[in-house]
């Protein structure tokens with residue numbers, strides 16, 4: 343019999359809050375990691391999409407976090423996209439009691455975010471780009487952040503994000519708990535483990551091959567001229583659907599075409615202003631939009647109750663993208679349908695993805711879909727809670743695909759423009775995560791020059807870059823565990839145990 347939250351050492355106040363939200367028994371990944379995380383251990387956690395990883399790292403953070411001083415958060419959660427940052431903060435707030443939780447990300451104004459930080463934020467959820475901007479502006483310091491979570495860790499460890507993630511980790515407390523989670527942990531993550539974790543415990547739930555079997559996966563050959571109709575038919579048959587396209591322009595076009603066919607569709611991608619992105623997602627959550635047509639900006643982490651179907655309108659970049667896109671349905675024990683629309687010439691790539699994922703469905707012509715019973719009720723509408731909802735429009739004509747790399751997928755590469763970030767032509771306007779390249783040092787103090795930056799911008803060397811500096815790591819062992827309890831009901835009961843465990847550890 344699985345343990346209860348209380349048996350895992352979760353404080354009463356949090357158990358009661360979970361209960362109020364209808365969360366009574368821990369999911370498997372939560373049973374596996376909560377005790378170790380509460381104990382202060384570094385953790386590498388892998389579990390399928392929709393398996394409850396947010397609470398697996400969130401409950402221990404809330405239980406252990408100390409009270410923050412102004413502009414000095416005590417816990418940091420890094421997220422690759424703004425929407426995910428918002429969702430993590432919202433979910434944690436439902437159980438955080440007196441602990442303050444705030445999200446900071448790009449595409450919205452700075453004023454509210456600075457105000458919140460000034461007041462004091464215990465747990466900060468952040469996208470790397472905006473976080474670095476706020477650090478540059480001295481609106482926040484990470485020196486007292488001694489609990490760090492990297493969600494979607496493999497994404498954060500790829501070349502688009504890694505340099506920024508390193509710079510950020512280098513500024514957190516040297517004695518620190520570092521926790522990483524994803525549905526896919528790969529070699530990129532090992533680099534962060536090597537440089538920033540101390541004897542992490544690894545907890546993996548599900549098969550070594552990614553576990554995506556809870557959904558019904560279908561692979562259909564569809565001629566290009568029939569793709570939109572096929573897509574509309576699936577949505578009509580299944581209900582709430584997320585449709586993934588390769589480019590921003592393609593997403594806008596498909597949303598229009600679906601609307602012309604009577605499907606209530608809206609696009610979400612990195613070319614839209616953040617207020618529009620938030621509004622569109624909310625409309626989908628509320629059921630006012632039936633089909634969310636998205637780039638891969640929506641592929642990671644986002645949870646919407648009762649998504650009946652995911653359609654790969656354009657094929658995913660690779661098996662990881664397939665897995666994360668598909669993981670927007672069949673979450674938290676529910677079922678779902680995943681349909682790939684495949685054109686001639688794409689079969690070999692799809693076969694490759696299938697074999698990497700252990701899927702062996704044949705590629706067929708479209709098969710009938712049983713008309714769904716009315717989709718289960720969606721979660722009650724809730725407003726996004728990010729601190730920065732001050733709807734500042736991103737600059738630049740991001741609607742015009744010609745001016746940019748129109749992809750939202752955030753694969754790395756490319757030198758970043760220097761200085762003139764106002765000029766959309768000069769910027770890689772890609773999304774929540776774009777690639778490497780050297781970063782401009784010029785006007786980073788001036789928020790106006792950077793407000794359009796994303797949740798994650800490219801690499802380039804910055805700051806002290808001392809991740810290799812043993813002081814940032816090996817010294818930790820002697821000092822870890824020295825965190826003081828904030829005297830609030832949820833103290834850090836097992837910290838001492840952790841300190842003992844760590845003492846005498848050899849430096850890595």
Ligand code: ADP
Pocket residue numbers: 364365366367368369372389390391392393394395396397433643644645673674
């Ligand atoms: P993941 O990060 O693994 O993709 P999430 O953390 O987004 O998944 O969780 C998916 C859904 O499951 C969320 O709506 C969350 O509130 C719900 N959930 C998490 N843990 C439990 C639980 N123990 N019991 C019931 N629902 C849960």
Ligand code: MG
Pocket residue numbers: 395396493643
């Ligand atoms: Mg998640």
